[in-house]
Amino acid sequence: xxxxxxxxxxxxMILGILYFFLPLLATFLFSLRAKLGVLSFTAYVNIFSDxxxxxxxxxxxxxALLTIIAGILILVPTAYLIRLRLPQFxxxxxxxxxxxxxxxxxxxxxxxxxxxxxxPLLIVDSPVLLIAAYTVLSMPYMYSAxxxxxxxxxxxxxxxxxxxxxxxxxxxLFRVILxxxxxxxxxxAFLSFAIxxxxxxxxxxxxxPAFAPYMNYMMQQKAYEPAAMAxxxxxxxxxxxxxxxxxxxxxxxQIAAGH
Amino acid sequence: xxxxxxxxxxxxxxxxASPKFSxxxxxxxxxxxxxxxxxxxxxxxxxxxxFQDTKTxxxxxxxxxxxxxxxxxxxxxxxxxxxxxxxxxxxxxxxFLLAYSAIRGxxxxxxxxxxxxxCGVASxxxxxxxxxxxxxxxxxxxxxxxxxxxxxxNPYFHGFTLYxxxxxxxxxxxxxxxxxxxxxxxxxxxxxxxxxxxxxNLGASSFQYWRYxxxxxxxxxxxxxxxxxxxxxxxxFATAQAxxxxxxxxxxxxxxxxxxxxxxxxxxxxYALALGMVFIMAIAIVIRTILQRQTERxxx
Numbered sequence: 291x292x293x294x295x296x297x298x299x300x301x302x303m304i305l306g307i308l309y310f311f312l313p314l315l316a317t318f319l320f321s322l323r324a325k326l327g328v329l330s331f332t333a334y335v336n337i338f339s340d341x342x343x344x345x346x347x348x349x350x351x352x353x354a355l356l357t358i359i360a361g362i363l364i365l366v367p368t369a370y371l372i373r374l375r376l377p378q379f380x381x382x383x384x385x386x387x388x389x390x391x392x393x394x395x396x397x398x399x400x401x402x403x404x405x406x407x408x409x410p411l412l413i414v415d416s417p418v419l420l421i422a423a424y425t426v427l428s429m430p431y432m433y434s435a436x437x438x439x440x441x442x443x444x445x446x447x448x449x450x451x452x453x454x455x456x457x458x459x460x461x462x463l464f465r466v467i468l469x470x471x472x473x474x475x476x477x478x479a480f481l482s483f484a485i486x487x488x489x490x491x492x493x494x495x496x497x498x499p500a501f502a503p504y505m506n507y508m509m510q511q512k513a514y515e516p517a518a519m520a521x522x523x524x525x526x527x528x529x530x531x532x533x534x535x536x537x538x539x540x541x542x543x544q545i546a547a548g549h
Numbered sequence: 550x551x552x553x554x555x556x557x558x559x560x561x562x563x564x565x566a567s568p569k570f571s572x573x574x575x576x577x578x579x580x581x582x583x584x585x586x587x588x589x590x591x592x593x594x595x596x597x598x599x600f601q602d603t604k605t606x607x608x609x610x611x612x613x614x615x616x617x618x619x620x621x622x623x624x625x626x627x628x629x630x631x632x633x634x635x636x637x638x639x640x641x642x643x644x645f646l647l648a649y650s651a652i653r654g655x656x657x658x659x660x661x662x663x664x665x666x667x668c669g670v671a672s673x674x675x676x677x678x679x680x681x682x683x684x685x686x687x688x689x690x691x692x693x694x695x696x697x698x699x700x701x702x703n704p705y706f707h708g709f710t711l712y713x714x715x716x717x718x719x720x721x722x723x724x725x726x727x728x729x730x731x732x733x734x735x736x737x738x739x740x741x742x743x744x745x746x747x748x749x750n751l752g753a754s755s756f757q758y759w760r761y762x763x764x765x766x767x768x769x770x771x772x773x774x775x776x777x778x779x780x781x782x783x784x785x786f787a788t789a790q791a792x793x794x795x796x797x798x799x800x801x802x803x804x805x806x807x808x809x810x811x812x813x814x815x816x817x818x819x820y821a822l823a824l825g826m827v828f829i830m831a832i833a834i835v836i837r838t839i840l841q842r843q844t845e846r847x848x849x
Contacts, residue, residue: 299654302646303664306726310667313679313723316686316693368580375573383577386584392830393592394784396805397823400816401591422587429588484673490787491805506677506791517685520678528670 314524321517333518342504343519350501353417353493354486357424358479361432362468364425366475369436370467373445387433390426398423399495420496427489428482435481439474440467480530487523595827598820612821622803622822629783629800630829632714636721637778643722644729645771651730652737665734668727675724680791683720687711712793720792721782728781729774736770769843776837780830800826 324332337343365387372380390398402423407414448470452462468475493500501523509516602609616622651661674682686693687704688711697704710716740763748758786801795802800822807819 296655299650299656302643302650302654303656303660306643306647306664306667309723309726310671312693313682313686316691317682319692320685364580364583367576371573371576376577379574379577383580386588388834389588389592391780391784392827392834393595394786394801394804394823394826396786396801396808397595397820397826398591400808400819401594402587404594405591419587422583426584426588481673488673488676488678488787490676490790502677502787505681509677509681509791516681520681523678524670524674527673532666 314521317517317520317524321514321521324514333514334522337515337518337522340515346499346504347501349499350487350493353420353424353498353500354483356417356421357428357486358482360421360425361428361478361482362475365429365433365436366468366471367463369433369440370445370463373437373440374449384433387429391430395427395489395491398426399491403495414496417498420492420498423492423496424482424486424489427492428478428485431481431485432478435474435478436471439471442474443467443470476533480527480533483530484527487526595820595823598817599824601817603815603817609817612815612817613824615818616821616825621798622818625798625800625803625822626825626829628714628798632718632721632799633779633783636718636725636782637775639718640722640725640778641729641771641775644726645733647726648730648734648737652734653740664730668730671727672724672731675785676787677791679720679723680788683711683716683723683792687716687719712796714797717789717792717797720788721785724788725778725782728778732774732777733770736767740766769840773837773840776833776840780833783826783830783833 319329321333322329322331324330324336368383372383402419403414405411406419413419445467448466449462452466457466487501489500490502490506494503501519505516505519505523508519599612600608600610602611647664650656651664683691685691688694689705691711694704711719744762744766745758748762753761784801786799786805789795789797789799789802790805795806804819804822804826807814807822808816
C-alpha cells in the first residue's frame with residue numbers, strides 16, 4: 291500500500307510540474323524565435339531598447355511601490371489596534387477588506403470614474419486616485435497577510451514592554467511592531483506588487499501609463515516581444531517570491547495566501 | 550491595560566467590564582475614511598445605478614426585470630457560473646491531490662517547499678501574461694501544438710480550440726490549482742498521523758480510513774476552498790479578455806461592453822449585472838463561512 295502511494299504521489303507531482311512549466315517553456319522558446327531560423331535574444335534586446343517599455347514598466351513599478359506604502363500606512367495600524375484594543379471592530383473591518391474580492395474590477399473602475407469626475411471630488415486625473423484604487427484592490431491580500439503576522443507575535447507584551455520603556459505610539463508601531471512582522475508585510479507587499487504589475491483595466495481606464503495595458507497593446511501589434519515581456523514579468527514575480535522566502539526564513543515559514 | 554473595572558454592586562462578574570471610552574478608535578479613522586471614500590461610496594453607486602434609468606435618472610426596476618428575462622444576459626451568468634464550477638472542481642481536486650502527495654505522499658521533504666513556492670508564484674500569474682503563455686503553448690502555431698502535429702495528432706482537428714470555453718477553462722486551471730494547494734495545505738497538516746494509526750490498528754483498510762475518517766474531516770475545508778476558487782474565476786476578466794478578445798460572453802466581459810457604451814450597451818444593464826454578481830458571491834461567502842466553522846471544530 292505504501293509503495294503504491296509513493297508512485298501516485300510522483301505521478302501527481304510530475305503532472306503538476308508539467309502544467310506549471312510547459313506554458314512558461316513555450317513562452318520562453320517563442321520569445322527566442324524573433325530571428326527567422328535561429329534562436330536569439332533579439333526580442334529581449336528589442337524590448338529593453340524600447341523606450342515605451344521602459345517608460346510603462348517603470349511607472350508600474352512606481353505605482354506598485356506607492357501602493358505598498360499606502361497599504362502599510364493604512365492597514366498596519368488598523369490591524370494592530372484591532373488586535374490590541376478594539377476586537378469589536380474585527381468583523382466590520384474584515385468585511386470591508388474582503389469587499390474588493392467580491393466587486394468585479396471592471397465595475398469598480400466605472401464607479402470610480404463616475405464618482406471622482408464631478409466637482410467636489412474632481413481627482414480622476416490625479417495619480418492619487420490610481421494609487422488609492424490599487425490599494426483597495428490589494429487590501430484583501432495585504433490585510434490578511436498583516437493580520438497573520440500579528441497573530442504570530444505577542445502584540446500585547448511587546449506594546450507594554452515598549453510603553454514601560456517610555457515609547458510613544460509612533461515608536462511602538464514603526465520601530466517595534468513593524469520590524470517584528472516584516473516577513474508578513476513583505477509577503478503582502480509582493481502580492482500587491484504582482485497585482486499592480488498584472489492589473490489590466492485600472493490604468494487603462496484612468497489613462498495612466500502601466501505595464502499590463504502596454505503588453506496587451508503589444509500583443510496585438512507584435513508576436514515575439516510580448517513573449518519576452520511575459521518572461522520578464524514572470525522572472526520579476528519569481529524573484530519577489532524568492533525574497534519573501536529568504537526574508538521569511540525562520541519566521542512562520544509560510545506565504546500568506548491572501549483571502 | 551486601561552481596562553477599568555467599574556465595580557458596581559450587583560454587576561454581573563461574568564464578563565470583564567468593557568473598556569471605558571478610549572481614544573483608540575481614533576486610530577481606525579484613516580482606514581474608515583479611506584474605505585468610505587474609495588470603496589464603499591463608489592460601490593454604493595452600483596446599487597443606485599441598477600435601479601435608476603440611465604437617461605432620466607428616475608427610479609426603475611426595468612434593468613432587474615430585463616436581467617431576469619433576457620436569455621443573453623442570463624446566458625452570460627450561465628457561462629461564468631459553469632466555467633467557475635468546472636475550474637473550481639477540477640482545480641480543487643488536482644490541487645488537493647498535489648498538496649496531499651507533497652505533504653503525506655512519502656516524497657522527499659524538499660518537494661513540499663518547492664511546491665509551495667511554485668504555487669505562490671503561479672497563483673499570481675494571471676491576466677495578460679498568462680493568456681500569452683498559453684497562446685505560445687497551445688494556439689494553432691503554439692509549441693506543443695507543433696510537436697503534436699509532428700507526432701501525427703492535430704488537436705485542432707479533434708474539436709479543441711484554445712479560444713473557446715474548454716480552452717479558457719484549461720487556462721483558468723493554471724491559477725486555480727495553486728490557490729487550492731496554498732489554502733488546503735494547513736488542513737492536510739492538521740490530519741493527525743494518530744488517526745491513521747488508530748484506524749489501521751482497528752483493522753481499517755485504506756479505503757475505509759478515507760471513507761470514514763479523513764474525508765469527512767477534510768470535506769468542509771475542501772468545499773470551503775473550492776468556493777474561494779469559484780469566486781476567483783467568477784470575477785476574472787483580464788485573462789479572458791486577453792485570450793479571446795472578448796469573444797466569450799462571461800458576465801465580466803458583458804459588463805465591460807455594456808458599461809463601455811458599445812452600440813447596444815446600456816450602463817444600467819451593466820450595473821444590474823454587477824449587482825447580480827455581488828449577490829451570487831455573497832451567497833458563496835455565506836456558505837463558505839458556515840463550512841469554515843465546521844472545519845475549525847476538528848483542526849486545532
